Amino acid sequence: MRWVALTAVAPVAWGTNYFVTHEFLPADRPLYGAALRALPAGLILLALRRQRPRGAWWWRFAVLGLLNMSVFFVLVYAASQLLPTSVASIVMAVSPLTMMLIAWPLVSERPSIVHLAAAAVGLGGVCLMLFTGVRGTSMAGVLASAAAMLVSSFGHILTKRWSAGADVLTSTAWQLTAGGLFLLPVAAAVEGPPPAPSPPTLLAFGYVALVATALAFVAWFTGLRHLPAGTVGLIGLLNPVTGVLLGTVVAGEVLTAQQVCGLLLVLAGVVLGRPRPQPRPRPRPRHGWRFSGPASARRPTRAKPDVSPPIGQPGK
Numbered sequence: 373m374r375w376v377a378l379t380a381v382a383p384v385a386w387g388t389n390y391f392v393t394h395e396f397l398p399a400d401r402p403l404y405g406a407a408l409r410a411l412p413a414g415l416i417l418l419a420l421r422r423q424r425p426r427g428a429w430w431w432r433f434a435v436l437g438l439l440n441m442s443v444f445f446v447l448v449y450a451a452s453q454l455l456p457t458s459v460a461s462i463v464m465a466v467s468p469l470t471m472m473l474i475a476w477p478l479v480s481e482r483p484s485i486v487h488l489a490a491a492a493v494g495l496g497g498v499c500l501m502l503f504t505g506v507r508g509t510s511m512a513g514v515l516a517s518a519a520a521m522l523v524s525s526f527g528h529i530l531t532k533r534w535s536a537g538a539d540v541l542t543s544t545a546w547q548l549t550a551g552g553l554f555l556l557p558v559a560a561a562v563e564g565p566p567p568a569p570s571p572p573t574l575l576a577f578g579y580v581a582l583v584a585t586a587l588a589f590v591a592w593f594t595g596l597r598h599l600p601a602g603t604v605g606l607i608g609l610l611n612p613v614t615g616v617l618l619g620t621v622v623a624g625e626v627l628t629a630q631q632v633c634g635l636l637l638v639l640a641g642v643v644l645g646r647p648r649p650q651p652r653p654r655p656r657p658r659h660g661w662r663f664s665g666p667a668s669a670r671r672p673t674r675a676k677p678d679v680s681p682p683i684g685q686p687g688k
Contacts, residue, residue, distance in 0.1 A: 387614025441551025
């Protein structure tokens with residue numbers, strides 16, 4: 373349960389990221405927005421853990437940084453600007469089932485019946501939350517959010533497969549740094565000079581980089597290290613829950629009865645998919661000793677040797 377609680381930090385932080393991006397960051401700079409989210413977070417983590425990759429880790433971190441950070445951050449930024457907070461986070465809730473299916477061939481984690489049932493319950497709650505009466509939903513935003521879900525699911529399972537022997541902090545730091553370095557020249561070529569900073573924008577970028585990125589991804593990758601992919605994916609359902617609550621409480625969206633039922637179903641899916649404690653094996657007596665007699669007067673006695681004749685020979 374400690375790993376579950378630590379992993380839950382990530383989807384809650386990501387759920388707040390939709391609101392912060394939508395309200396405080398420039399809408400026409402998705403490339404700079406993604407780069408300024410990834411690179412500062414990666415450099416801060418590198419300052420905490422100064423280790424360089426070796427051998428195959430150079431290209432592995434490059435691939436993971438491109439998937440988990442560069443492409444994913446750009447798509448999430450676009451979805452956050454094009455969709456309401458609740459809708460943008462709800463589309464990402466399909467990721468538990470996607471992660472289960474991808475984890476089966478890549479890391480040989482076959483989804484259990486409990487995980488599939490929990491995913492079905494959680495998706496039912498997501499469907500109820502999706503019918504919120506929001507009209508004029510941008511199809512481009514929905515496609516961007518769905519693409520972000522697919523890219524991140526594949527990248528996270530690939531991280532689980534490749535980073536089995538790597539330090540979580542080092543892996544996260546180099547992925548973020550590589551993702552930010554990929555984005556900076558593309559942003560300069562496509563969007564021109566960076567956006568003019570203002571106090572609210574700087575605070576928003578600071579929150580997104582430190583909390584919704586550095587802290588969140590360290591917690592998420594730590595959970596992938598210690599928990600099954602199906603369990604981690606179900607914990608990710610807290611992302612739409614956070615997005616809907618923020619959209620309702622802060623952004624003024626109305627919380628309907630369908631949304632309340634959906635929230636309860638999503639939380640039920642998370643609880644149903646949590647890891648079960650394994651029973652401890654009962655201690656066995658030492659070899660060559662057995663216990664006989666009543667419990668109050670048990671004393672170890674030497675076990676009698678087996679004097680039965682070998683198989684195929686008659687007894688004497």
